[in-house]
């Protein structure tokens with residue numbers, strides 16, 4: 001199915017040399033990424049996974065009961081199914097067990113042994129627990145008053161066939177697997193995982209050893225694949241491309257991925273080819289620069305056919321900023337989930353310096369009820385974010401002490417417990 005592309009929120013390429021850069025406000029950039037993902041995701045057929053493989057995915061469709069639950073009137077206790085008033089005549093040498101087909105109807109004044117979970121015979125008016133009964137020869141006596149329908153779970157008590165048990169988008173937890181099985185499912189519909197390819201640009205990057213002679217280690221290649229996997233993507237691969245425009249064009253246009261993530265080359269340097277390559281590839285820039293620090297040269301482009309490219313800046317923390325701003329909402333919408341909701345906003349302990357016009361994303365840890373901003377938060381640094389619980393969203397102008405800030409939590413367990421040991425140098 002052809003998906004509808006959202007309208008660009010920034011002008012297409014060609015404006016860079018002759019116009020001032022028109023960056024998108026940070027909240028709008030996130031919203032544009034989510035819209036792009038939703039539009040592209042709408043055309044993707046869910047796949048059906050056996051229950052044993054569906055854990056950790058989300059439901060692509062509402063979970064509707066395929067049966068009444070319970071699917072028959074069931075005894076809730078071990079004891080006796082009885083019909084009418086007691087004492088009752090026990091039906092000799094027989095009992096109804098769980099898993100057995102329903103037995104012949106009880107007639108008034110009759111009782112039959114029954115187990116928890118067994119179908120109650122037609123005509124049953126109540127179940128009497130073993131411990132509330134006494135037998136005397138062929139007769140059964142109740143030791144307590146018997147209330148009509150007591151200890152019978154009526155068919156459909158929990159749900160009727162066709163009832164919606166869970167909405168689309170629900171995370172498949174172990175309990176969801178249990179409920180789905182109870183409701184008659186062998187397989188669950190889940191959205192296909194977005195396929196992502198990472199292209200790492202830059203001639204200066206080494207994949208092993210120590211930096212030397214102007215060369216540095218590629219910090220993004222090892223980080224992005226696992227991070228994108230943690231966001232629900234299927235990572236097809238991470239390729240190092242260098243600063244070669246032809247090679248980049250071939251990689252972008254030839255990629256089988258739903259989302260191509262590039263690193264570096266977003267700015268206006270002599271070997272920053274990304275905009276030119278996107279222009280040549282006929283891409284539409286949906287977001288071309290974001291009013292956020294670090295990471296303002298980040299971009300989002302539609303490659304057509306429901307495919308997208310997220311251009312992350314090369315500075316490592318700027319790349320993280322782009323990942324959280326554009327890639328996460330895009331992938332979440334494509335995968336039918338919500339971006340990491342996390343643990344919600346919290347007041348910041350101390351004043352945080354802001355950018356005069358742009359949003360700032362600052363690595364923070366949660367200490368008690370408060371957020372503590374971390375040092376080592378420069379655009380080229382990963383040392384702060386490596387021990388952070390998330391990135392706080394600092395509005396233009398900064399945040400005063402005690403001000404509530406939203407937090408973009410990271411898709412793995414919080415690390416704040418580990419920080420105090422090193423806290424002196426980080427916060």
Ligand SMILES: Nc1nc2c(c(=O)[nH]1)N[C@H]1C(S)=C(S)[C@@H](COP(=O)(O)OP(=O)(O)OC[C@H]3O[C@@H](n4cnc5c(N)ncnc54)[C@H](O)[C@@H]3O)O[C@H]1N2
Pocket residue numbers: 200201202204205216217218219220221263264265266267268269272295296297312313314315316318379
């Ligand atoms: N004239 C201007 N120059 C720059 C601007 C600007 O607005 N005008 N923006 C600066 C900002 S902010 C950033 S961020 C960077 C964005 O640069 P690119 O996306 O083009 O990235 P590169 O130039 O390729 O690299 C920037 C920086 O990051 C290092 N890098 C790149 N890839 C990696 C990697 N995989 N692992 C570790 N480090 C990497 C690269 O060596 C550079 O030091 O542009 C500014 N310039």
Ligand code: MOO
Pocket residue numbers: 292293294295296297313315318379380
């Ligand atoms: O993205 Mo740059 O400073 O914002 O590193």
